[in-house]
Amino acid sequence: MSEPACPICAKPAVDRYKPFCSKRCADVDLSRWLKGSYAIPGSATEDPDDEPARPETGPNSEE
Ligand SMILES: [Zn+2]
Secondary structure, eight states, rough: OOOOOTTTOBOOGGGGGGTTTSSSHHHHHHHHHHHHHHTTTTTTOOOOOGOOOOOOOOSSOOO
């Protein structure tokens, strides 16, 4: 029989702070989650001026 363990420190979880062992671990997990949600890799580095200049073949010649 396996008891639920705190995902932060792997100690046995406490009913009051499930699935964490303490409020501190719950706060740690929450801060991690918040950081991850607004620090999405890739999207922040996108720059509108970074588009590669495409050579135009013609000014709407084919339409
Ligand atoms: Zn813990």
